[in-house]
Amino acid sequence: MKRDYYEDVELFKSGTILAWSVVLLIFLFTVPIYLPSYNVYLLNVILVNVILAIGLNILVGYTGQISLGHAGFFAIGAYGTSLIMMHLHFPFLVALMIAALIAAFFGFIIGLPALRLEGPYLAIATLGFGLTIMHIIGRWDIFGGRMGITAPPLDLGISDSSLSWVIAGDVKIYYLILIITILLVVGARNLMKTRVGRAFMSIRDDDIAAEVMGVNLTIYKTMAFAVSAFYAGVAGGLYGFVVGFFDPFTFNLILSIIFLVMITVGGLGSIMGAIMGAILITYLQYDLLKNVENLPYLGGLLMTLSRKWFTVIGLANFSSIALGLIMIAIVIFEPLGMFGIWIRIKKYWKTWPF
Amino acid sequence: MKKVVIASMIVCAVFVCSLLVYAAAKPGFDDKEIRIAQWGPQTGPAAPWGSVARGSGLLFQMVNDEGGIHGRKIKYFIRDDQYNPAQTKAVVKELVEREGIFAFVGGVGAACGMAVKDYLAQNKIVWVAPSTAIDEYVFPVNPYIFAIYPLYDDEASILTKYAVEKLKAKKIAFFYQNDTYGKSGLKGCKSRMKALRMKLVEEISVEPGEKDLSSQMLRLKNSGADVVIMWVNPTSAAIALKTCSTIGFKPQWISSDTLSDYPLMNKITGGLWEGVITGMFGLATSSNDPRMIKYREAAKKYAPEERFGTFYTAGAMYAEPLVDALKRVGPKLSTEAFIKQLNATKNFQGIGPLINWSPKVHQGTDSIQITKCGPNSSYITLQDWTKNELATWKKK
Numbered sequence: 001m002k003r004d005y006y007e008d009v010e011l012f013k014s015g016t017i018l019a020w021s022v023v024l025l026i027f028l029f030t031v032p033i034y035l036p037s038y039n040v041y042l043l044n045v046i047l048v049n050v051i052l053a054i055g056l057n058i059l060v061g062y063t064g065q066i067s068l069g070h071a072g073f074f075a076i077g078a079y080g081t082s083l084i085m086m087h088l089h090f091p092f093l094v095a096l097m098i099a100a101l102i103a104a105f106f107g108f109i110i111g112l113p114a115l116r117l118e119g120p121y122l123a124i125a126t127l128g129f130g131l132t133i134m135h136i137i138g139r140w141d142i143f144g145g146r147m148g149i150t151a152p153p154l155d156l157g158i159s160d161s162s163l164s165w166v167i168a169g170d171v172k173i174y175y176l177i178l179i180i181t182i183l184l185v186v187g188a189r190n191l192m193k194t195r196v197g198r199a200f201m202s203i204r205d206d207d208i209a210a211e212v213m214g215v216n217l218t219i220y221k222t223m224a225f226a227v228s229a230f231y232a233g234v235a236g237g238l239y240g241f242v243v244g245f246f247d248p249f250t251f252n253l254i255l256s257i258i259f260l261v262m263i264t265v266g267g268l269g270s271i272m273g274a275i276m277g278a279i280l281i282t283y284l285q286y287d288l289l290k291n292v293e294n295l296p297y298l299g300g301l302l303m304t305l306s307r308k309w310f311t312v313i314g315l316a317n318f319s320s321i322a323l324g325l326i327m328i329a330i331v332i333f334e335p336l337g338m339f340g341i342w343i344r345i346k347k348y349w350k351t352w353p354f
Numbered sequence: 355m356k357k358v359v360i361a362s363m364i365v366c367a368v369f370v371c372s373l374l375v376y377a378a379a380k381p382g383f384d385d386k387e388i389r390i391a392q393w394g395p396q397t398g399p400a401a402p403w404g405s406v407a408r409g410s411g412l413l414f415q416m417v418n419d420e421g422g423i424h425g426r427k428i429k430y431f432i433r434d435d436q437y438n439p440a441q442t443k444a445v446v447k448e449l450v451e452r453e454g455i456f457a458f459v460g461g462v463g464a465a466c467g468m469a470v471k472d473y474l475a476q477n478k479i480v481w482v483a484p485s486t487a488i489d490e491y492v493f494p495v496n497p498y499i500f501a502i503y504p505l506y507d508d509e510a511s512i513l514t515k516y517a518v519e520k521l522k523a524k525k526i527a528f529f530y531q532n533d534t535y536g537k538s539g540l541k542g543c544k545s546r547m548k549a550l551r552m553k554l555v556e557e558i559s560v561e562p563g564e565k566d567l568s569s570q571m572l573r574l575k576n577s578g579a580d581v582v583i584m585w586v587n588p589t590s591a592a593i594a595l596k597t598c599s600t601i602g603f604k605p606q607w608i609s610s611d612t613l614s615d616y617p618l619m620n621k622i623t624g625g626l627w628e629g630v631i632t633g634m635f636g637l638a639t640s641s642n643d644p645r646m647i648k649y650r651e652a653a654k655k656y657a658p659e660e661r662f663g664t665f666y667t668a669g670a671m672y673a674e675p676l677v678d679a680l681k682r683v684g685p686k687l688s689t690e691a692f693i694k695q696l697n698a699t700k701n702f703q704g705i706g707p708l709i710n711w712s713p714k715v716h717q718g719t720d721s722i723q724i725t726k727c728g729p730n731s732s733y734i735t736l737q738d739w740t741k742n743e744l745a746t747w748k749k750k
Contacts, residue, residue, distance in 0.1 A: 036452070037451060038447030038448045038450070038451045038452065041444060041447050045440060045444065135561070135563075138533075138561075139532065139561065145532075145534065146532075146534065146562070147464065147533060147534040148464075148465050148468065150468065239440070242440070243439055243440045243443055244469055244472070245439055245465060245468040245469040246439060246465065246469075247464070247465040249437075249465070250438065250439060250440070250465065285441070286440075286441055286444045287444070287448075316396035316404075316434035319397070320397050
């Protein structure tokens with residue numbers, strides 16, 4: 001039973017949730033000790049995608065708008081952060097903030113047509129934005145052109161001075177990204193419990209009704225785009241340093257679609273869903289079946305199948321097929337996405353052992 | 355209470371299990387095998403280039419069938435990175451740290467290679483024959499990268515010389531893709547023109563992905579060029595040739611070796627590729643060189659479904675100097691000994707150009723062949739291996 005409003009907006013609803021969150025945090029902060037470094041790299045990519053998916057879910061899941069151009073904001077974040085650090089020698093966090101704000105500004109601009117566009121029309125408008133950014137970056141020499149750029153050393157202080165504090169290696173970058181991710185997750189959770197979050201949701205459910213109730217559509221729709229783009233900008237800035245080198249083609253349409261897949265599979269309109277979707281899809285894309293030929297029995301079986309029926313590419317085919325099947329299966333059998341599965345598991349445990 | 359106990363036990367179990375998974379980077383060879391790997395786009399937008407990685411596998415299979423190298427078999431790993439540098443880094447790290455890799459070979463994709471170049475050097479893993487020509491790989495010398503892909507400016511320079519001296523071209527135009535690849539070609543062509551005291555009549559750039567090239571082609575036509583050198587991707591080349599045939603402009607086209615897969619080019623241009631002259635840095639797949647015959651036979655045996663195209667044989671070509679150096683190292687294998695033998699590679703000839711590496715120069719070659727597309731996509735050799743005597747990097 002909730003007795004007053006503040007119980008509804010609390011970050012931790014109960015002591016159990018708080019305790020579990022602490023356990024999770026301890027686990028996250030000690031993960032690099034148990035994992036070999038290539039997995040830490042994978043974790044970094046996952047965390048970057050988690051940030052982006054949360055931002056995209058604020059726009060798509062909570063506000064009911066759509067974006068096929070998030071790779072564009074992602075690119076602005078990546079290029080912005082690296083270029084500001086290279087040319088202006090700002091510390092990393094400052095550069096990251098500026099780049100994310102630039103992305104947010106572009107998000108605001110894209111939000112303006114969104115006031116009049118809906119559904120497929122909005123999808124096309126944002127798609128155009130994503131592709132335009134990719135091509136503009138590719139044509140401009142300051143962005144390294146089509147060749148791409150190497151990210152500068154990740155310096156938390158001021159480079160080339162006594163205040164320089166360079167972070168190198170996957171494990172250190174992991175901690176940096178982890179802290180930023182936690183802040184952004186908590187931030188998103190809080191935002192959704194405030195007036196702003198409720199305004200977003202009322203726009204999603206019915207924008208006319210929302211306007212009648214006094215929600216200013218102009219402000220809140222553009223704000224949803226700006227917040228979402230801000231998250232994408234931060235994710236992009238971090239991504240640049242995780243990979244170390246990127247070119248415009250990295251930020252192509254497929255990437256925007258994969259981002260949408262993450263939140264759809266994870267669960268629209270839930271932060272937990274965005275996190276789970278980002279983890280699952282990134283893992284499937286980066287790690288699934290890469291070593292399958294060494295598995296006992298199954299590896300040999302798949303190899304034979306592949307030789308008999310599939311193209312010369314071999315096992316890489318199965319990876320794509322499995323990825324597609326898993327996505328389809330989740331969407332068909334669990335319309336709420338992985339978040340739906342999570343809710344069911346939670347219910348099961350609440351009443352366990354009955 | 356019971357639930358809490360069970361849950362905390364699960365957490366502990368996960369912690370303990372993950373401790374067991376821990377493994378450090380492994381050495382790349384043992385008494386029985388040498389582990390070699392390559393990344394390549396097997397799926398995704400660049401999947402046609404995936405045959406490079408499979409081509410290297412053909413050579414390793416042949417080596418293993420002959421008994422391996424000094425008693426060790428080659429274990430070869432191919433990983434699909436979908437032409438995405440973030441994935442390249444993931445698969446390379448996974449291979450190096452989980453499997454233990456002695457050397458990488460080939461590797462398609464400029465951005466993919468750039469993303470892992472420093473990681474490989476830090477882990478002292480040799481990378482033989484990157485599948486792209488990039489100055490950053492070889493200048494300044496990276497002790498672990500050994501390149502054999504001729505630099506694009508060298509190739510353009512040789513082709514320009516051929517156009518002027520053999521084809522007696524008076525008016526040359528240059529048509530290039532607006533990126534590093536196209537601009538390196540333009541640079542090489544211009545430096546040759548300068549040495550010959552000539553000037554390009556027109557230079558026109560194209561953005562990859564541009565679908566309508568009629569204004570560019572009209573400008574080329576109006577320039578009155580008798581030879582057009584192009585440094586573009588296959589799609590742009592096909593659009594350019596088709597546009598020119600409709601406006602009735604028929605210059606002698608010359609292109610870089612990236613468009614030297616004649617059957618493919620003829621397919622996408624609708625037969626217009628016949629008569630085009632290109633650079634070649636590997637022997638034609640139809641060549642009667644004994645090495646090529648051997649590969650053709652082996653491909654029939656091991657990979658009958660594979661198209662025996664230039665990308666496929668390029669994969670074998672990249673692996674040749676690696677196998678050669680491994681053989682010379684002898685039974686006492688180590689990364690240092692391997693690098694020493696690679697550095698001592700002198701006038702090595704496989705199905706590619708002559709390769710020379712020394713501790714100071716890791717760009718293995720500057721020579722190409724010049725061929726022409728004949729009837730039925732056949733390869734007609736116009737000029738055998740030719741060096742670029744103007745190459746600036748050789749003088750340093």
